Amino acid sequence: MDFDLRGLLRRVAEEVEAEIKQVEKELATARRRGGRARELAAVRDILYEDKWFRIATAVYARLKRQFAEDAKAGELLGAARSRLFGLRLEVVEVPMLKIEAAVDQDGRVAAVRCRAALDLGVEAVFEGVAPGYRLKKTAQTSKTADADAAEDVKHRDGGREEADVERRGAAGRGDEVERLLEEVRREFSGLPVYVGWRTDTST
Amino acid sequence: MEDGYVYVKRTAPMDKRQFREYTEVCRRLGFRFDRRGERWVKPLEELKTA
Numbered sequence: 001m002d003f004d005l006r007g008l009l010r011r012v013a014e015e016v017e018a019e020i021k022q023v024e025k026e027l028a029t030a031r032r033r034g035g036r037a038r039e040l041a042a043v044r045d046i047l048y049e050d051k052w053f054r055i056a057t058a059v060y061a062r063l064k065r066q067f068a069e070d071a072k073a074g075e076l077l078g079a080a081r082s083r084l085f086g087l088r089l090e091v092v093e094v095p096m097l098k099i100e101a102a103v104d105q106d107g108r109v110a111a112v113r114c115r116a117a118l119d120l121g122v123e124a125v126f127e128g129v130a131p132g133y134r135l136k137k138t139a140q141t142s143k144t145a146d147a148d149a150a151e152d153v154k155h156r157d158g159g160r161e162e163a164d165v166e167r168r169g170a171a172g173r174g175d176e177v178e179r180l181l182e183e184v185r186r187e188f189s190g191l192p193v194y195v196g197w198r199t200d201t202s203t
Numbered sequence: 204m205e206d207g208y209v210y211v212k213r214t215a216p217m218d219k220r221q222f223r224e225y226t227e228v229c230r231r232l233g234f235r236f237d238r239r240g241e242r243w244v245k246p247l248e249e250l251k252t253a
Contacts, residue, residue: 045236192215
């Protein structure tokens with residue numbers, strides 16, 4: 001399977017960045033002529049915040065469509081790391097996303113591992129082998145890749161533990177600060193967010 | 204009251220509905236998005252007087 005990982009990443013990033021640029025353009029126009037500048041600025045901020053989350057999710061989903069899930073992926077990647085069987089390891093790393101690929105002599109991607117740090121303390125991992133790829137004399141039994149990757153994202157939620165640490169820490173900072181933090185937390189009830197407090201103001 | 208700021212950030216992936224709700228609550232509470240720190244922030248003092 002000939003698969004250009006860097007090209008995939010570049011295309012996805014360009015799509016997301018084009019959307020941000022479009023909003024920046026509309027915002028500049030709104031500021032000159034007067035208009036919905038405030039609303040556009042809010043949209044722009046959200047797009048900036050969500051940029052790497054969206055890129056990581058899209059790359060992860062597209063990789064899952066291209067590769068069958070297989071336990072042998074780790075074996076092939078390991079082989080590539082030690083440069084056996086003519087495989088080489090190619091690593092693409094950007095914020096929130098690390099892709100490792102075992103590439104054969106013809107440039108075909110044999111196996112891939114995508115680690116998407118989708119958010120604070122949360123990691124999605126996908127390992128897949130190109131359908132029909134053989135490792136030495138062991139035939140790979142390929143499964144059909146699930147097209148809807150989003151449903152299969154495995155993650156661990158580190159938020160609860162962090163929030164507990166925060167609550168314990170807040171105990172010594174005075175009741176008023178803690179009361180305000182609790183009020184804010186209540187507003188986000190049911191959402192996976194972390195509400196914290198810092199003394200430095202250099203944001 | 205000590206000086207400082209309150210910040211909010213996500214701890215897990217959100218679907219579209221959750222993300223919209225999250226950003227709406229941030230804006231309603233008067234938080235602004237800090238692009239460098241990649242989180243929503245609001246001075247504690249402002250929160251106290253709100």
